[in-house]
Amino acid sequence: MKEDAVKDATRLTDIHWVVLQEIHANLALLLTASFTRKFDEVVEVDINDVQKTAYADFITRLSNPSFSYQFLLKPTHGGVILNFSNSL
Known part of the structure; x- marks a missing residue:
């Protein structure tokens, strides 16, 4: 019974995945802006996938x-x- 409770506690919900994807998308935007300024060239940052x-x-x-x-x-x-x- 305890193992099931632990598995449920560590399982990511759909809301968690949406939040993680938004965090990654925002990080990509910040890195794009930072690298573009630093290198004085257009830099593209892509998030390939968000998965466990x-x-x-x-x-x-x-x-x-x-x-x-x-x-x-x-x-x-x-x-x-x-x-x-x-x-x-």
């Missing part, structure tokens, strides 16, 4: 070659991985 996946599966799907930067995002301290394709 195993870390190993995520890593194997990154483009190769590429550059990835991992950090914690305040205030939630959630893990973030920015992956830059080789075309940069």
Whole structure:
């Protein structure tokens, strides 16, 4: 019975997914503006997908070659991985 309660508590609802997608879209807009200003060139930032996946599966799907930067995002301290394709 306790395992079911834990699974329900960790399950994301449709509302959670909508909020996560909005957060990612806003981050993409902020990164687009920041990189465009910094590089003085038009930079496009895309969100490929928002999904729950195993870390190993995520890593194997990154483009190769590429550059990835991992950090914690305040205030939630959630893990973030920015992956830059080789075309940069």
